[in-house]
Structures are given as structure tokens and as C-alpha cells.
Amino acid sequence: MNSQLTGQYIPGTSIMHRMDARAKFSGFLLLIAAVILTGTIKGYLLTISFILIIAALSKLPPEIATGSVRRMLPFFFVVFLLNVLFFESETPLWQWGIVTISIDGIAQGANILLRIVLILILSNVLTLTTPPMALMAAIESLMSPLRFIGVPVGDVSMILSVAVQFIPTLLRETDDIRTAQTARGAQFESGKLLDRAKALPPLLTPIFLSAFKRADELAVAMEARGYRGGKHRTKKASQPMPVSGWLALLLCAALCALQIFLF
Amino acid sequence: MSFEIKSLSYVYQRGTPLETPALENVSFSIGDGEFVGIMGHTGCGKSTLLHLMAGLLPAPAGTVLIDGEDINRKGYDRSVLRRKLGVLFQFPESQLFESTVEKDVAFGLKHSGLSTKDIEQRVQWAIETVGLDYSRVKGQSPLGLSGGEKRRAAIAGVLAVQPRHLILDEPTVGLDPMGREALLELLVKLNRDGMTILMVSHDADSLGEAARRLLVLHQGHLAADGPIGQVFADMDAMADWGLGVSQSREAAGLLARKGLEVPQDITSYRQLLPAVLTALKGGGSP
Numbered sequence A: 001m002n003s004q005l006t007g008q009y010i011p012g013t014s015i016m017h018r019m020d021a022r023a024k025f026s027g028f029l030l031l032i033a034a035v036i037l038t039g040t041i042k043g044y045l046l047t048i049s050f051i052l053i054i055a056a057l058s059k060l061p062p063e064i065a066t067g068s069v070r071r072m073l074p075f076f077f078v079v080f081l082l083n084v085l086f087f088e089s090e091t092p093l094w095q096w097g098i099v100t101i102s103i104d105g106i107a108q109g110a111n112i113l114l115r116i117v118l119i120l121i122l123s124n125v126l127t128l129t130t131p132p133m134a135l136m137a138a139i140e141s142l143m144s145p146l147r148f149i150g151v152p153v154g155d156v157s158m159i160l161s162v163a164v165q166f167i168p169t170l171l172r173e174t175d176d177i178r179t180a181q182t183a184r185g186a187q188f189e190s191g192k193l194l195d196r197a198k199a200l201p202p203l204l205t206p207i208f209l210s211a212f213k214r215a216d217e218l219a220v221a222m223e224a225r226g227y228r229g230g231k232h233r234t235k236k237a238s239q240p241m242p243v244s245g246w247l248a249l250l251l252c253a254a255l256c257a258l259q260i261f262l263f
Numbered sequence B: 001m002s003f004e005i006k007s008l009s010y011v012y013q014r015g016t017p018l019e020t021p022a023l024e025n026v027s028f029s030i031g032d033g034e035f036v037g038i039m040g041h042t043g044c045g046k047s048t049l050l051h052l053m054a055g056l057l058p059a060p061a062g063t064v065l066i067d068g069e070d071i072n073r074k075g076y077d078r079s080v081l082r083r084k085l086g087v088l089f090q091f092p093e094s095q096l097f098e099s100t101v102e103k104d105v106a107f108g109l110k111h112s113g114l115s116t117k118d119i120e121q122r123v124q125w126a127i128e129t130v131g132l133d134y135s136r137v138k139g140q141s142p143l144g145l146s147g148g149e150k151r152r153a154a155i156a157g158v159l160a161v162q163p164r165h166l167i168l169d170e171p172t173v174g175l176d177p178m179g180r181e182a183l184l185e186l187l188v189k190l191n192r193d194g195m196t197i198l199m200v201s202h203d204a205d206s207l208g209e210a211a212r213r214l215l216v217l218h219q220g221h222l223a224a225d226g227p228i229g230q231v232f233a234d235m236d237a238m239a240d241w242g243l244g245v246s247q248s249r250e251a252a253g254l255l256a257r258k259g260l261e262v263p264q265d266i267t268s269y270r271q272l273l274p275a276v277l278t279a280l281k282g283g284g285s286p
């Protein structure tokens, strides 16, 4: 039993909650591009402020918007360290065998770290302010041009939306099984890598079993109710994107452009 | 004292719009060897309470003492807790994962420091205690067992560590009447041999048969705590909390209305039958 499951939608009325999901998702992609394009200190200042403003507009409690970031701190540390220690530089500060410490390496480490953190925060804001089904509908509507090159968009989106609906159930179940096995003496928190690896089967086996069972039951239920594949699906008529959505997209695109041309 | 719970409160997702208070200022204690039932409407916080009592959720407000020790104290050895406190969750069959029943039941003994031979003996004892045929099931995959047998195998896994205290969350849900009978008999026997048992259940009949004391949770508060006969005696209060009483208790009430002098703190059939006979024979005063 976690007190907060990762990446689960939190209802609200903030600007980010109310924004059109298609705009949010496309904006998300544009901002990821902007983060990757950012390379200078001035550029970072702009990108970071932009993303912090978005996070603030979402009115999410900061510790939740940055939840996954804090949980992955050990991973970040390793990534940073690898970059600092093994970046090959012309001007090393200190060298010993293959270990090279340099300003370039430290900058590279910081650069990568900052990008991961920013992208994590963005994806947190996206999934925490958008109901899963709205997100799926947005992705389907953005993918719909692919229909013309033969992609079965309907089926793909059905698969995605079923998967998305399963995520909270699976997370809840993982949590329940982890708790139950902990009560039986499993040690998931033990620091040693080997112990942690050993603790995986008691967790993964029941989860896979239950996921397969659910998938099976769902398939039977869908067939029994007459699901015959994407071509026959009816879809809600899509609405045009509101002006606010276009405006948000324009801002995100502007950030991208600035990163490319100015910095 | 097995358990001492002091002003325990719990809020899920504190600080978010989804904030859910689950428990508010709950205090009680349970002595060694007691058999205590917990009833309460769905969502009233029963499972949360069990998780807190088993140290599976940190307690941010209030304390949980087990055998006099604060289980949330820094430096408290959780592996000791795992060995003296058995926990059986709802639908425990979903925890089975090993390739054979024998290995699965032995899972909790991995870090016990027992010899292979002792572990084998414990496993055999546990499997036989829950009423499964040891020689038949030990090499079988737990997934090949029937529903009722899976539940038994899961219980055997909890019993194998021979915990002093046992916590159960809705253990009778999904069992057929015979499976339910057998489970209750097992719990009563374990309790008679000294195990403290705390059992959450909606099933008033099961609790009426097995438990001697009943706690009622209502919207996160402890609404009642006393001998189960006394708590069941007030059927109106039980109805207010959205709960029913055991059939035997209900029968005692109906018989009293027909003028038969049957005590109203009856909870089980075992108590009802002699009481009715006495009332019929004595024609009134006992």
C-alpha cells in the first residue's frame, strides 16, 4: 500500500487540468524536443523557467509533481558519476587509467541529468492532470492521419486504451502483492543487489499470472459483447481544438524555435 | 499485551485533492491469546488498521506496540516482527508463486536460520494442519490446486513460521460452506493452543462462532469494543453502523419476542440450542 501510486491522475480545476488533451500531448512532445535542443546556460534558464511555470500552473503539490524524480535519485547519481568519471576529454583535471575527470565530463553529466529531470517533471504534469481516457483519445486523434498509410489506428488505440485502463489496477495489485509478500518475510527493501534480485520472483510471478488471467477474461467478455475489431468501432465526433489549445502549442513551438535559433 | 494501539490515525494521499481520512484516533489493546473480531462497513478503515498493526504502513500519528515494543521505532528489527506476526490478506491465494506447494509454504522460513530438516518438518506440519494431504500436494504446483486448496496452501505458508499472533483480513470470503467451517475450526484450535487471533470479517456468523470480543469500526472511528455477545445484543446500534448480527443472535431476538426467555447475548448456534432447550423446559426462570 503506497500512499500515492505513481503517475495516477489527480482531479483538479487548474489551467493545466482544463487544457485540451490534444494540445497538452502535442505540447508535451514539443517541450521534450525543446529540452533536448537546449544546450547553453541561457537556454537552460529559459527552458527551466518555462517548465517550472507549467508545473506551477498545474497546482499539483510539488512533492507529487516531482515524485518520480526523488524516487530515482540513486539512478541519477549513477548516471552523473559515469559521465563525470568516463567522459573522454582533451583537458582532464585528473586522470588515472580509464578514469578521467574533466570540466567537460561534469558539464555533460549535469546536462544529461537536467534533461532527464525536466522530462520526468513534464510527463508527471501531463499524466497527473489528464484522465487516462482523455489522453488515449488525444493520442488516437493525433494518430488518425496514419490511417491513410494503412496503420489500423482503431485497433492500436483500443489496445492502448485497454492497457491504460489496466495500469491503475496493476499498480494496485503490485502494491497488494508486495505488501503480502513483505508480511511473509520477503525483503524488497534490503540494500544488496542480489537480495533485491531474489525478491523479484515472489512479486513478478503473481502479477504476471493475474495480468494474464485478466487479459483472458477481458478478451472473452469483449467477444461475448460483440467486439469485432477497430474497423467496426464507432467514435465520438471530434471537436475542433479550442483557441487556448493553439495558443499553448504556439508558446511551446516558440520555445523550441528559440532554443534552435537564439541559443 | 499482544497489541497496544494508541491514538492511531491515518490519511491516504495527504495534501492532494484525493486526500482520504481512513482512521481517526483509534485506541485499544489486545491481550495474549485473545480471539478478537473486527466488523465495519466497506471503506471504514479495517484493512488500513490491519496494515498499520502489521507494520506494513508506517504510522505517522499514534503508536503500535506489539509485545510491548514500538514497531515503528527506529532500529526495530522487522524480521523479528515477521516471525511472530502472521498476516493473511484477502484472497491470499494470489500470493502463491513457487513451483511447488512445499517450496511456497517454506518461503517465510528462508531467513529463519532453521536447518533444512527442521524446515521440512515445519512445512509438513503446516500443510497437514490446514487439512491438505502432504504427500499428495507437496510436489504439486500451487496453481494446479482447486480454489479452496489454494487458500489452504496460502494459510499453511503463514502458519509455517509458527507466529504467536495472527491477523486475518476477510479470510472466509469466497469459500464454500465446508471450507468456511474447516477454516473456523482451524482458527479456534490455533487460538486454543495460545495464538492471538485478530480477524476482520463481514461474516457475523463466523465471528459469532469463533470470536470472543468484537471491535466495530465506523467511518474510521472505533464505535464499539466489548464481548461479542454484548455488542451483538444491541442490534439497533449494529444496524446503524450498517452491520448485521449472526443468525443465532437474530433467532434469539425473535424467540424473545414470542415470549421465550432466551438470553440476548447469544452469538452462536452452539449457545442458542441449549438456551432454547432450557427456556422451553424451564418454562421461564432458569
Ligand SMILES: Nc1ncnc2c1ncn2[C@@H]1O[C@H](COP(=O)(O)OP(=O)(O)O)[C@@H](O)[C@H]1O
Pocket: A001, A002, A003, B012, B013, B020, B021, B022, B040, B041, B042, B043, B044, B045, B046, B047, B048, B049
Ligand atoms: N491505497 C489507497 N489509496 C487511497 N485511498 C485508499 C487506499 N486504500 C484505502 N483507501 C481508502 O481508505 C478508506 C479505508 O479503506 P480500507 O481500510 O480499505 O477499508 P475497509 O477495509 O474497511 O473496506 C476508504 O475510503 C478507501 O477508499
Ligand SMILES: [Mg+2]
Pocket: B046, B047, B048
Ligand atoms: Mg478491506
